[in-house]
Amino acid sequence: MKITWLGHACFLLEGSRSVLIDPFVPSGLIRAAPDIVAVTHGHADHLGEAVRFGKPTVAMNEIAKYLRDQGVPAEPMNIGGTIEVEGVSFTMTPALHSSWLEAAGGGYYGGVAAGFVVRMDGVAVYHAGDTGLFSDMKLVHDLYHPDVALLPVGGRYTMGPQEAMMAAEFVGAPTVIPMHYNSFPVIEQDLTGFKAAIERTTDMKVIILEAGGSVEVGEGNRR
DSSP: OEEEEEETTEEEEESSSEEEESOOOTTSOOOOOOSEEEOSOSSHHHHTTHHHHOSOEEEEHHHHHHHHHTTOOEEEEOTTOEEEETTEEEEEEEOSSOOBOTTSTTOOBOOOOEEEEEEETTEEEEEOOSOOOOTTHHHHHHHHOOSEEEEEOOOSSSOOHHHHHHHHHHHOOSEEEEESOSSSGGGOOOOHHHHHHHHHHSSOEEOOOOTTOEEEOOOOOOO
């Protein structure tokens, strides 16, 4: 699988299908042609361009209802559920965060925030969504054994690097890719220490991508 970080919390997973998660980038339009879109929660910097793409979109039940009202063929689900769309499996996991559909004028209830474990072509990717640290991240490891963990590190609105180091240990994915940082001044971070600490004390590898950068991953040596 090819994983491309487009910026903020937006990732493109490319294999037998093309999956776009949280379709928002600060720089403007996303130049991708996804088969499937997934949205972790209703904030504008995550719902992003989901309506413009108009593709099958996996989302929390309340967000999916909103998207269907906009003509999007959305697939509703909720925490703990698993669905398959075009051969790609999506399991919705908890996240500690708020959710509100700011795109709907004065606001539209967006259910609760979530993350996803996406399985495609034998690779499992955990996108934590916007979240603080919580100990049940250990269950993501125990139940789903992800090969890659995409973790927010920006602080203020999500966990920061210190908490994300513990989250990486809880999840136990061989590959960790940070996200949701340096998009705006209030979430600027220097991740030099984050990468060094994790790689010095564990067998995990931290890959710090530039916006638009990619990495190829396969099934790792799971812990």
